[in-house]
Amino acid sequence: MKDQQFEAALFQRRAVLSFLVILVVIGIVLTRFADLMIVHHSEYAARSERNRVKLQPLPPARGLILDRKGRILADNRLAYRLELVPERVTDMKQTLDELAQVINFDEEERERFLALVAARRRFQSLPLRLRLSEDEVARFALERYRFPGVDVVPYLTRFYPQGELFAHVVGYVGRIDPADLGELDAERYAGTTHVGKTGIERFYESQLHGEVGFERVETNAEGRVLRVLERSPPRAGDNVYLSVDADLQQATADAMAGVSGAAVAIDPRNGEVLAFVSVPSYDANLFVNGISRADYKRLLEAPGRPLFNRALQGGYEPGSTLKPFMALAGLELGVRDASYTIFSTGVFQIPGQEIKFRDWRRGGHGRVDLVESLAQSVNSYYYQLALDLGIDRMHAYLSRWGFGETTGIDLYGEAAGILPSREWKRARFNQAWYPGETVIAGIGQGFNVATLLQLASAIATLADGGQRYKPHLVHALRRSFDQPPVPLVPEKIGDNLVRDPAHLALVKRGLEAVLNSPSGTARAVAEGAPYRMAGKTGTAQRVSRNRDTEVQAVLREGQKNQALFVAYAPAEAPRIAVAVVVEQGGSGSASAAPVARRIFDAWLTGPTATESAP
Secondary structure, eight states: OOOHHHHHHHHHHHHHHHHHHHHHHHHHHHHHHHIIIIITHHHHHHHHHHHHEEEEEEOOOOOOEEOTTSOEEEEEEEEEEEEEOGGGOSOHHHHHHHHTTTSOOOHHHHHHHHHHHHHSOTTSOEEEEOSOOHHHHHHHHHHGGGOTTEEEEEEEEEEOTTGGGGHHHHOOEEEOOHHHHTTSOTTTTTTOOEEEOSHHHHHTHHHHHOBOEEEEEEEOTTOOEEEEEEEEOOBOOOEEEESOOHHHHHHHHHHTTTSOEEEEEEOTTTOBEEEEEEESOOOTHHHHTOOOHHHHHHHHHSTTOTTSOHHHHOOBOOGGGGHHHHHHHHHHTTSOOTTOOEEEOSEEEOTTOOOEEEOSSTTOOEEEOHHHHHHTTOHHHHHHHHHHHHHHHHHHHHHHTTTTSOOOOSSSOOOOOBOOOHHHHHHHHSOOOOHHHHHHHTTTOTTOBBOHHHHHHHHHHHHTTSOEEOOBSEEEEESOTTSOOEEOOOOEESSOSOSOHHHHHHHHHHHHHHHHSTTOTTGGGGTTOSSOOEEEEEEEOOOOSOOOHHHHHHHTTOSSOEEEEEEEESTTSOSEEEEEEETTOOOIIIIIHHHHHHHHHHHHTSTTHHHHOO
């Protein structure tokens, strides 16, 4: 018989216990709810927002590079690349292995990508392959479902329509590598894949790059963008206008066809570089998306070393092109005047020494003054002048004209050349300076090494009356196409170098005689010109002394003489000054001077003449 009273009491205890358990559970739930919604609300709200909202960088369009007349030298073109977002890829190795069966990429590209993954944030989309073909884009579209976190993305890629013509001026961009990452602002370059590596592309990287923009986007659980919540557009880079004229650059390159050498043309009135040619050259487009090993090996082994910028880095004995500046030194420092003459016998000796220094003409030039010494390039005149000046005064005076130092042009990697002195030789060889070294230094040989840019800058300074300007390749920047280009102000270097204009006028008479007198060494070059030229030839022998590594590398190429020529025109009101070197070119009058004549013709009488006139 059931004990109803006991069962009722048991039911009642169990009911109370169950009720208490329910109250405890509800209490725990409410406590946790309060913890989430009140105590840690801000923290979890932020986490939730981050899971739902992504911040995507919008890389800016790189600014264009144009010549002085607005013709495009570096352009942007639409292309497609394959990108991966590391945080959305579960197994990176397996994904890359399977992707390789759909899109071709080599081991070098794979290693470069993995280096980026290690250096960049995992939520950033990183490029694996650039410039996909249409076939590759279509093939990936069919297989896309297999690769979460992988996508084909349109982008603007750099293109150089002038190919080899401007490679040594404009330079090229290349993919950002680990070395670049250490120098670049990570936020400013978020989403950017390329950076300037050489030339104008590198020197004006800050202006060309622009400012990155951002998009706040809402994504689903798979990371796909559902909508754009906020957008801050990028600002495109500035357009950079060079002072170089594409027509003159082409005419200069045509005049240098088939030889190794360089030519630089400068407007003496403001230091603007009008042409800047180094031959042989190369196609800068090869480097934009990563040059292949085969192409790079071909360029390294090509005759004439096309990657070497002779105009900027080549070191040459200036030879007789130094004589105008020596002549001016003699006049300005009171060692020579217009009436001073010497008698050239063909051989010069330092008193008390047996070593003989020779004129280039066997039997000598007879009696000559300063003007004729320049017209006929008489070595003996400058042997004696160098002895009278002494190496200390020579070094001090020539350094004022920029020899032995970089010009400061807006390109990286410029060589300084060598302007020898007692101190330089002591530091370089731990040896004393000898009088015989002063003699050969007076005709631009011995230890003298100049770059073509230095020679062009120096002759431009002389042509304009002695005021130095810093040579520059960019003359204007343009923020956008609805704004006018903003010219850069030419930068003067120091005060006028000429103390007495009569001294300069006498030297200029000598330079005009080089091309316009019956005894001038380059008289054949000026025949028929509708303008008057002035200049100086140079024929520099190879040297056997040890030099620094960079200069020696250049000199090893030469088997005979380096032919040089510096000149300006029109002589009475110069608008262009040039320096030309032809490696293994024999004499300056035979190979370098004709190049200058063609440059002058193109600028002063050709299709560009009207537009180039002031």
